Amino acid sequence: xxxxEVKILDDTDYKFIEALKSLGMSRNVATTLTYLSNxxxxxxxxxxxxxxxxxxxxxxxxxxxxxxxxxxxxxxxxVGKGRPxxxxxxxxxxxxxxxxxxxxxxxDTKTTMDAITKLKDITKRM
Numbered sequence: 001x002x003x004x005e006v007k008i009l010d011d012t013d014y015k016f017i018e019a020l021k022s023l024g025m026s027r028n029v030a031t032t033l034t035y036l037s038n039x040x041x042x043x044x045x046x047x048x049x050x051x052x053x054x055x056x057x058x059x060x061x062x063x064x065x066x067x068x069x070x071x072x073x074x075x076x077x078x079v080g081k082g083r084p085x086x087x088x089x090x091x092x093x094x095x096x097x098x099x100x101x102x103x104x105x106x107x108d109t110k111t112t113m114d115a116i117t118k119l120k121d122i123t124k125r126m
Contacts, residue, residue, distance in 0.1 A: 024105075028064075031061070032053065068097075
């Protein structure tokens with residue numbers, strides 16, 4: 001049997017996850033992002049064991065982050081026969097990811113405020 005060391009999330013990490021979720025990020029993405037921000041790189045299996053997410057949840061989160069160019073992926077050759085393991089690394093600074101959500105919220109708020117202004121204009125003419 002071989003030793004395997006895995007980092008686990010702490011209270012600060014869970015507060016960070018909740019803050020990301022409050023911005024509209026899904027639980028899976030927030031949890032995976034938080035874990036990756038604490039390690040150099042990790043496999044899906046390490047992420048699953050450390051976060052309590054299931055394999056499909058990690059895959060969905062990785063797809064989401066890959067589409068936004070937030071992660072880099074490389075293969076690690078498996079010992080013996082078998083498929084290589086995909087290794088993930090956060091490529092975008094967490095600050096840039098937060099800024100992405102900040103911009104989205106600003107745009108959404110502007111759209112909402114424009115709708116309110118239109119409604120006020122309409123009611124003035126009634």
